[in-house]
Amino acid sequence: xxxxxxxxxxxxxxxxxxxxxxxxxxxxxxxxxxxxxxxxxxxxxxxxxxxxxxxxxxxxxxxxxxxxxxxxxxxxxxxxxxxxxxxxxxxxxxxxxxxxxxxxxxxxxxxxxxxxxxxxxxxxxxxxxxxxxxxxxxxxxxxxxxxxxxxxxxxxxxxxxxxxxxxxxxxxxxxxxxxxxxxxxxxxxxxxxxxxxxxxxxxxxxxxxxxxxxxxxxxxxxxxxxxxxxxxxxxxxxxxxxxxxxxxxxxxxxxxxxxxxxx
Amino acid sequence: xxxxxxxxxxxxxxxxxxxxxxxxxxxxxxxxxxxxxxxxxxxxxxxxxxxxxxxxxxxxxxxxxxxxx
Numbered sequence: 001x002x003x004x005x006x007x008x009x010x011x012x013x014x015x016x017x018x019x020x021x022x023x024x025x026x027x028x029x030x031x032x033x034x035x036x037x038x039x040x041x042x043x044x045x046x047x048x049x050x051x052x053x054x055x056x057x058x059x060x061x062x063x064x065x066x067x068x069x070x071x072x073x074x075x076x077x078x079x080x081x082x083x084x085x086x087x088x089x090x091x092x093x094x095x096x097x098x099x100x101x102x103x104x105x106x107x108x109x110x111x112x113x114x115x116x117x118x119x120x121x122x123x124x125x126x127x128x129x130x131x132x133x134x135x136x137x138x139x140x141x142x143x144x145x146x147x148x149x150x151x152x153x154x155x156x157x158x159x160x161x162x163x164x165x166x167x168x169x170x171x172x173x174x175x176x177x178x179x180x181x182x183x184x185x186x187x188x189x190x191x192x193x194x195x196x197x198x199x200x201x202x203x204x205x206x207x208x209x210x211x212x213x214x215x216x217x218x219x220x221x222x223x224x225x226x227x228x229x230x231x232x233x234x235x236x237x238x239x240x241x242x243x244x245x246x247x248x249x250x251x252x253x254x255x256x257x258x259x260x261x262x263x
Numbered sequence: 264x265x266x267x268x269x270x271x272x273x274x275x276x277x278x279x280x281x282x283x284x285x286x287x288x289x290x291x292x293x294x295x296x297x298x299x300x301x302x303x304x305x306x307x308x309x310x311x312x313x314x315x316x317x318x319x320x321x322x323x324x325x326x327x328x329x330x331x332x
Contacts, residue, residue, distance in 0.1 A: 145272075146272050146275055146276050146279070149276055150276065150279050150280065150283065153280050153283060153284070153320070154283060156320065157284070157320050160320065181267070182267025182268070182269050182270075183267060183268050183269060184269065185269055185272055185273065186269075189269065189273060193273070193276055193277075193280065195319060195320075
């Protein structure tokens, strides 16, 4: 039976979709059978980040309304062994699907996949309620900013209220140089405030923008963020990979930030 | 040199989350802290500067010694 994981944040623009794509791809690269579902009705994005926008025929709403079979709507990503995308609808609005329908759709996929990832829309309205309806666990994405952390806190409270107990934190776009000079909250600061288990830290990396421009994955690449996403995937698979100390004065990350200072 | 902005961010967040979690203002949190201090001081020797409360999503933690954590 597959595991259903919702990727959520409250605030928009913190990296939910990029995270969904790269975790999905990373796990597929490790031989897992994965489906990623875009649940943001009306604002379809996951297909673009994954470079699959030209292959959409049917979407999530078509499956739910019975206009097509699940198999027809699932897009197989030819670059990876067992990765599928269920795209969102660009024209429907968020009220065209109910939490019960989402739950049913997700449970249908459980027997065919190892991991089912739901890319949640921003906000705490119906789109959010739909996305979390069928989820076993959640990955809460935040950036080290006051507004994003505040929203993440709210989301964690709502997830707990809905009975989703396994909620893990992913801190995105950490600027190591800024943390070092005391102008950005550190991994410790953010984890202490939100007080849930830390799944990973993705350093701010322009390679993410470049990869997204091209519709290519960053996970598995030889870059700071690529390695960080690979570590997140290995932790999801149950491996014990320590979170690097991003502010320590020795080691790789220090040398990396030193490079920044020279420039 | 100006103060590092991290401390400002953390202080603002603490006020915000306290308010969000309790659905009350930092002002009420302060009053609650004062009342709890008053009650505890009836039963044990504590000092105001070492007393503080911390509100999480499901608990209220009371610290009443000078020890860290």
